[in-house]
Amino acid sequence: MSDTTAHEEPELIQLLTPEGELTGHPDYPLEISAEEIRALYRDLVLVRRVDNEAVSLQRQGELGLWASLLGQEAAQIGSGRALTERDMAFPSYREHGVAWCRGIEPRELLGMFRGVTNGGWDPHEHGLHLYTIVIGSQALHATGYAMGLQRDGAVGEDGSAVIAYFGDGATSQGDTNEAFNFASVNNAPVVFFCQNNQWAISEPLDRQSRIPIYRRAAGYGFPGVRVDGNDVLACLAVTRAALANAREGNGPTLVEAFTYRMGAHTTNDDPTRYRASAELDEWKAKDPILRVRRHLEAGGLADDAFFASVDEEAERIGEQVRTQCRALPDPEPLEIFDQVYAEPNVHIDQQRSEFAEYLASFEDAGTEGGR
Amino acid sequence: MSNKLTIGKGINAGLRAAMEHDPKVLVMGEDVGRLGGVFRVTDGLHKDFGADRVIDTPLAESGIVGTAIGMAMRGYRPVVEIQFDGFFFPATNQTFTQLAKMRRRSAGKLSMPVVMRIPYGGGIGAVEHHSESPEAYFTHTAGLRVMTVATPEDAYWGIQQAIRCEDPVIFLEPKRRYYEKAEVDLDLAYEDATPMGAARIARPGTDATLLAYGPMVKTALQAAEADTERSIEVIDLRSLSPVDYPTVVESVKRTGRLVVTHEATLTGGPGAEIAARVTEECFYHLESPVIRVAAFDTPYPQSRLEEHYLPDLDRVLDGVDRAFAY
Numbered sequence: 001m002s003d004t005t006a007h008e009e010p011e012l013i014q015l016l017t018p019e020g021e022l023t024g025h026p027d028y029p030l031e032i033s034a035e036e037i038r039a040l041y042r043d044l045v046l047v048r049r050v051d052n053e054a055v056s057l058q059r060q061g062e063l064g065l066w067a068s069l070l071g072q073e074a075a076q077i078g079s080g081r082a083l084t085e086r087d088m089a090f091p092s093y094r095e096h097g098v099a100w101c102r103g104i105e106p107r108e109l110l111g112m113f114r115g116v117t118n119g120g121w122d123p124h125e126h127g128l129h130l131y132t133i134v135i136g137s138q139a140l141h142a143t144g145y146a147m148g149l150q151r152d153g154a155v156g157e158d159g160s161a162v163i164a165y166f167g168d169g170a171t172s173q174g175d176t177n178e179a180f181n182f183a184s185v186n187n188a189p190v191v192f193f194c195q196n197n198q199w200a201i202s203e204p205l206d207r208q209s210r211i212p213i214y215r216r217a218a219g220y221g222f223p224g225v226r227v228d229g230n231d232v233l234a235c236l237a238v239t240r241a242a243l244a245n246a247r248e249g250n251g252p253t254l255v256e257a258f259t260y261r262m263g264a265h266t267t268n269d270d271p272t273r274y275r276a277s278a279e280l281d282e283w284k285a286k287d288p289i290l291r292v293r294r295h296l297e298a299g300g301l302a303d304d305a306f307f308a309s310v311d312e313e314a315e316r317i318g319e320q321v322r323t324q325c326r327a328l329p330d331p332e333p334l335e336i337f338d339q340v341y342a343e344p345n346v347h348i349d350q351q352r353s354e355f356a357e358y359l360a361s362f363e364d365a366g367t368e369g370g371r
Numbered sequence: 372m373s374n375k376l377t378i379g380k381g382i383n384a385g386l387r388a389a390m391e392h393d394p395k396v397l398v399m400g401e402d403v404g405r406l407g408g409v410f411r412v413t414d415g416l417h418k419d420f421g422a423d424r425v426i427d428t429p430l431a432e433s434g435i436v437g438t439a440i441g442m443a444m445r446g447y448r449p450v451v452e453i454q455f456d457g458f459f460f461p462a463t464n465q466t467f468t469q470l471a472k473m474r475r476r477s478a479g480k481l482s483m484p485v486v487m488r489i490p491y492g493g494g495i496g497a498v499e500h501h502s503e504s505p506e507a508y509f510t511h512t513a514g515l516r517v518m519t520v521a522t523p524e525d526a527y528w529g530i531q532q533a534i535r536c537e538d539p540v541i542f543l544e545p546k547r548r549y550y551e552k553a554e555v556d557l558d559l560a561y562e563d564a565t566p567m568g569a570a571r572i573a574r575p576g577t578d579a580t581l582l583a584y585g586p587m588v589k590t591a592l593q594a595a596e597a598d599t600e601r602s603i604e605v606i607d608l609r610s611l612s613p614v615d616y617p618t619v620v621e622s623v624k625r626t627g628r629l630v631v632t633h634e635a636t637l638t639g640g641p642g643a644e645i646a647a648r649v650t651e652e653c654f655y656h657l658e659s660p661v662i663r664v665a666a667f668d669t670p671y672p673q674s675r676l677e678e679h680y681l682p683d684l685d686r687v688l689d690g691v692d693r694a695f696a697y
Contacts, residue, residue, distance in 0.1 A: 118476040123444070130476055134468045140434055141469070144441020151397075151423055151447070175464070178434035185429055339479040340513050342537035346568075346613050348513075 010212045012258060013238055014228040018286045020294025028237035034301040040232050041296060042310050043077045044289045047097045049314035050106045053321045054096075054113070058267040062325050063113045067094045071230070071262030074288030075195045077101060078235025079163065079257070082243055085127060086160040090142035093131040094195075095165050102128040106317070107324040116328050136173030139164045139192065143179045146188035146246075155189050159247035162190040163239070169200025171216065172208050180220040180254070189246035191239065192217075192254045195229060197261035202274040214256035222252045229259025230288040260286070333359060373556050379549035381526030382412050382488070384557070386450065388527075389534040390420055393448065396534055399426040400435060400452030400488075409454055410490055410549055432462035439485050440469055448484045448534055456491040457500025463508075470539045471514030482537045486530070492586045492634050493681050494547035496674040503671055504635040509541045510612045510644070517611040518567060519543045521588035523553045525609060528564035536567065543611075545586035570615035572622065576604030579628035579694055582619065582645065584608040587632050587682065594687040603691065611641055619645070620652045627658035628694040632682050637665040659697035664690035 015030060016022055024030070051069050058066040069076060076097025083089060083101065091098055096109055104121050111117040112131060119130035132138035142164035154160045170176050171194060183190050196213055198205050209216070217224025227238040235257055242253035260283040264271050296302040337352040376384060390396045398413055398420075404427035407414030417425040428435050432453060439449035453459045459466075466487070473483045493502035509517045516538050520526045526544075533540040565571060574592055578601040583591035588607045595603035604622055608614065623629045629649055631642035646661035664682045672680050682690075 117478065118472075120478055122480045123477065124480070129444070130481075132469075134464060137437065137465065137469050140437025140465065141441040141444065144438030144443075145445045146441070147438060148442045148445025148447055152445070174431075174461075175433055175437055178429070178431045178437070181429050181431070182434050182438050339475050339477075341516070342474060342479075342482050346616070 010214070010226050012226050012228050013234050014231050015233040015237060016231045016291055016295060018230070018291050020291045020298055022233070022295060025234070025237070028234070028241060030233055030237040032233065034296075034299070037233075037292065037296060038302055038306060040077060040081065040236070041289070041292045041302070042313070043081070043097070043100065044073045044232060044292060045310050045314050046317055047073055047077065047100045048289065049318050050100070050321055051096055053318040054106075054110060055263070055267060057110070057322065057325050058113070063110060063267075064115050065266050065268060066113050067266045068263035069094050069096050071260045071283065071288070072195055072197055073097050074232035075229040075235050075257035075259050078232040079193050079239040079255070082236050082239035083127070083163065084160075086154075087243065088127050088129070088142075088145055088160070088162045090129045090138040090145070090162065090164045091131055092135070092138065092166050092170070093133050094167070095131070098165060099128060102126045104128060106321050107328065110321065110325045111328055114325065114328055116331055136166060136170040136176040136179075139166055139170070139176045139179035140182070142190050143183045143186075143188055146183065146190040147186050149189055150186070155247065155249045159189065159249070161243045161246035162188075163193050163243065164190060165193050165195065167200065168194065168196040168198065168205055168208050168213060169203065170194070171213050180216070180252070183252040184220045184222050187249070187251040189249070190252045191242040191246055192252060193239065194254065194256045195259055196256050197259050199261050199265070199271075199275065201265040201269060202271075204275075212256070214254055217254035222254065224254040224256065226256045226258055229257030230286045230291070232288060232292060259288075373554050373558075375552055376523040376527065376555045377550050377552050378520060378523050378526045378544070379410060379412050381523035381555055382520070382530050382544065383414055383416075385527040385530035386413065386416060387419075389450075389531045390416065390424065392531075393534075395447050397424050397426065397442065397447050397449045398452070399428050399439060399449055401428060401430050401454050403427060403452050408452060410546065412488070412490075412544070412549075413452065432458055433465050436462040436465040436470060436485075436487065440465065440473065440483065443483050443485050444481060448486075450486045450488060450530075450534060453487060453489045455501045456489055456503040456505055459489055459505060466515075467512055471512050474538070475514060483539045484534070484537050485539045486533045486542050487539070488530075488542045488544060490546035490549075491543045492545050492547060493671060493677050494586065496677070498674070499671070502674070502677065504633065504666065506541075506543060506611055506633075506635055507640050510641055514539065515612060516540045517543065519585035519609060519611060520545060521548070521573075521583075521585055521607050521609070523551065524555045525565070527555050527557070528559075528561075529567065529609075531561065532564065532567040543585055548586050548589060551589065565609075568610045568613055568615055570609055570618040571607045572604060572618070573607040574603070574605040576602040576626065578602045578626055579630060579691055580604045580606060580619070580622045580626045581687070581691065582606045582608055582629060582631045584611060584633065586634060590682070590684055590687060591632060594684045594691065597684060598688060598691060601691070601695070614645065614648075616648060616652065619649065623649055623653045624656045627656055629653075629657075630662045630664060630687070630690045630694050632664040632687050632690065634666055634681055636668050637663060638668050640665050659694045662690045662694045
């Protein structure tokens with residue numbers, strides 16, 4: 001049996017080398033000013049700082065859990081900055097960089113991991129759906145939303161597009177594959193953006209796929225492309241092209257952003273149990289932020305004052321996140337019963353009033369409510 | 372205008388009325404388009420409303436419900452057809468973790484006006500997975516509403532109410548009763564139809580309350596007629612979530628006895644919850660324990676055995692007898 005596809009070296013779209021050299025790519029021309037590159041650098045540094053602060057807050061017991069994006073900043077900022085206001089993004093639960101691009105305040109993300117909300121932001125206001133924890137589920141929501149855009153006549157000139165974020169592990173889920181197929185047969189304006197960070201908790205990529213992930217697209221009948229996920233410019237250019245293609249009515253694209261989860265899966269995870277530190281060192285050399293800095297420095301596109309001001313801003317934001325997180329109030333107990341149904345529900349109304357009475361009984365007795 | 376309609380035609384006419392009323396209403400599912408569905412419930416809709424609004428989907432239930440969620444986020448009101456009860460299960464994740472919880476997760480910022488129509492129940496001599504009664508899974512899930520149909524009138528108005536509801540509705544259609552016929556007043560104003568959450572006293576009586584829904588309403592009415600010695604009140608519950616307890620409790624307080632019957636399996640079935648609630652609220656009025664007449668706690672059997680498995684007129688009457696043995 002011949003199995004050549006599994007062994008061919010996949011092409012990796014890269015515009016900016018780890019050394020900071022801007023090489024460009026003939027298929028993905030990118031006109032970008034020094035100012036725009038500096039803005040991307042700022043995004044990258046700030047989201048890493050927010051992320052880092054959140055890990056600390058979890059260690060201090062302020063958050064129940066945190067899923068760090070460390071190492072994936074370029075994939076998220078590059079793709080996130082490719083979106084327009086009219087586009088809609090469907091994240092998994094690690095897309096803090098995308099959320100940043102969509103104008104979500106870091107405290108909104110912290111609220112979920114602290115356990116005071118299950119999301120809380122308005123998906124329509126920000127063009128960002130809520131974080132979705134059940135792996136792959138949001139790929140179908142994205143596809144359905146894109147099918148809605150088609151019915152609204154929102155495809156074509158001045159059209160809108162949808163982007164679905166998920167990881168390498170999610171490509172094993174039925175829902176992700178059903179989404180590929182629904183999107184394909186409907187020619188839906190959706191970009192599937194897979195951050196292949198090489199690890200699904202402890203399972204390496206070869207436990208998820210025998211072929212490079214982007215090649216799965218061929219089986220569904222739409223293009224797939226592998227981009228250097230640590231190259232913010234390549235991620236921007238490739239995602240922009242895929243979104244433009246979708247908006248114009250040419251259907252879905254699968255973008256595989258080849259990156260690396262430099263941290264643990266979440267703060268509950270211990271990657272030393274399943275992967276070698278040499279691997280991490282190898283990826284550190286490809287750091288998504290370092291290469292942009294090198295490029296800016298080498299080209300004289302930014303001075304020391306710029307780098308210092310970004311670092312200062314990062315410190316301010318870190319402090320702000322810390323303060324905001326600690327100030328997040330616990331919800332009131334009776335909030336349990338809110339927003340289960342749009343319309344009044346007799347069972348829930350009854351349980352709410354019984355529980356309210358129960359809580360009040362502690363006050364009557366002059367003791368603290370609850371235990 | 373009054374029309375004699377079957378339950379199947381009633382749903383069809385109700386879908387048509389809803390699609391005419393609101394251009395955001397979509398129908399999606401397997402074979403719902405040109406074929407009109409395997410039970411022909413969507414017959415003619417594809418022709419009149421087009422492929423953009425009556426969508427033949429790939430054969431993937433999770434995909435159907437998952438994309439319906441996305442459509443609802445975009446402002447549409449999808450009516451999803453799950454071809455048979457036993458094929459719902461591939462869609463459990465999307466239904467239970469996403470559809471049912473989206474409103475709560477979004478703190479009320481997202482509504483999910485999605486209707487999931489499911490032809491359900493046995494009695495048609497079908498192969499495996501075509502005769503199930505999965506209602507308890509739905510009633511156990513917060514965020515879903517669950518409706519059943521026992522009459523053409525409820526078929527016609529009920530599907531329209533489900534579609535206008537801002538919450539996700541599981542709409543259970545008794546497939547062995549699709550061809551039952553009755554008069555439906557099509558001129559009734561929408562607002563004057565029986566509210567979607569209300570139970571209906573299908574037959575007044577004084578000695579015992581017999582509670583049924585969906586396909587078992589007809590059986591319950593036949594059993595009440597057959598019992599010439601006792602006056603049996605029959606309640607068609609209609610809504611399984613929420614349950615109209617005031618109507619049920621008022622009836623049981625008058626009759627002193629309650630027999631609940633359903634095609635779903637006994638243990639953990641809707642009858643168990645109803646028995647518990649009625650016992651709490653009618654304790655001093657009850658002349659006997661609440662009796663349940665349900666399917667056995669086994670997988671649905673081969674069709675040649677289904678007449679023994681499904682509660683029929685005699686088993687319902689046996690249940691009534693048990694209530695009077697106290």
